Amino acid sequence: MAVEAVSRRYGRAVALNGISLTLDAGEILAVLGDSGCGKSTLLRLIAGLDEPDAGEIRIDGHPVAGRGRSVPPEARGVGLMFQDYALFPHLTVLANVRFGLRRLDRAEGRRVALERLAEVGLADKAECYPGTLSGGEAQRVALARALAPRPRVLLLDEPFSNLDAGTRDRVRADTVLVLRQAGASAILVTHDAAEAVEVADRIALMRRGRLLQCGTAETLYRSPESPAAARALGAIVEISGHAVGGGIETPLGSLPRPSRIGEGAVRVCLRPEAIRIGPVGEGRPSRVLRRTFAGSNLRLELAVEGLDRSLLVTLPADAEPTDIVGISLVADRTLVFGDRARADDA
Incomplete structure (x- = not known):
């Protein structure tokens, strides 16, 4: 058909x-x-x-x-x-x-x-x-x-x-x-x-x-x-970024710039596997605002410097994060979209 x-x-x-x-x-x-x-x-x-x-x-x-x-x-x-x-x-x-x-x-x-x-x-x-x-x-x-x-x-x-x-x-x-x-x-x-x-x-x-x-x-x-397509198949965290030279700067750290992405403002979409939570000193320091037990998962609400709103992340239920954690990005798991994607998403 x-x-x-x-x-x-x-x-x-x-x-x-x-x-x-x-x-x-x-x-x-x-x-x-x-x-x-x-x-x-x-x-x-x-x-x-x-x-x-x-x-x-x-x-x-x-x-x-x-x-x-x-x-x-x-x-x-x-x-x-x-x-x-x-x-x-x-x-x-x-x-x-x-x-x-x-x-x-x-x-x-x-x-x-x-x-x-x-x-x-x-x-x-x-x-x-x-x-x-x-x-x-x-x-x-x-x-x-x-x-x-x-x-x-x-x-x-x-x-x-x-x-x-x-x-x-x-x-x-x-x-x-x-x-x-x-x-x-x-x-x-x-x-x-x-x-x-x-x-x-x-x-x-x-x-x-x-x-x-x-x-x-x-x-x-x-x-x-x-x-919009990224959101359709699972929860994502969206943050802004700026592409210049060979990299992309975001409030959560730097990423390599994909060849298809031009310089300027970009949108970075993060699935859970694209966010790494570690001890203080590994990545950007972030303060834990709230912990929520969710069965097999532990949900954290984080305050991250440079973000205008809190960040929600998911960890295994047996994780024991401290009040301050380090947050970083897994580069090959991030999704980056340029200005045209912003217009198409409106």
Whole structure:
């Protein structure tokens, strides 16, 4: 599947601005971003529930939307799994799964529906009604129904958000297993970075209707193209710096200047592994304002000369820092962005 330069406006509001993405056969792609960034609009356009103002969408190489063409939703070979599952309460579980198989005769439809229920471990619930199911069971029925016609692309819109934490982890793992076994090509919309990392082969980062970056979780974590992309996959500390000559000066110490960074003001983004805490005399002296026990970690709030606000860092829970510590940077773990990244991040 391919989305090429797709845009969508609602009045003056720009929901999508020139989005381009691809989805390979058997791939799970996560679309990650905050509420209102355009994730669900993108799914609606792919599903055929809305039409783009510009650009084109192709499935298996065939245009289905854009440039004067619009294939009806039922003819696109797209399955859609909604956040609230949208099961029919007056139909049995089996009838819900058979709903998308109406082109098959009754016996064949029943056989295929039972197969899909068996794949999600719910064959014994075939004659039950949705009202008798747990949240996790209802989610799996919705997945079986979406997969029943073997769609070319399966779209999942925040499918685990209504589940409690324990159930969510289990059902998510079961869902991924079913998708992998079925060889399904799927797009998962989520605002949960940990979920995107766990589930997806690649992650598309969206912000304000634009695509920030798309790649594997490792690529996005280690080589983000902007501060916004860096923030998307984990907590960071942001400090200002100044690049001159071969180095970058920051309140936490000096760094070598990457060749791609011009001289002048820069933004330095630090993940936890980029900050080293040691004894006084190693790095810049910093005063510990507060210690917070957080299970496997110890969180420190530090006052650092040259920073206009306190710095939050994480240490192993068994660490025993003194009231004054030394703080330094691990050069090869820092992320440095120039002025253009500042503008793109606005």
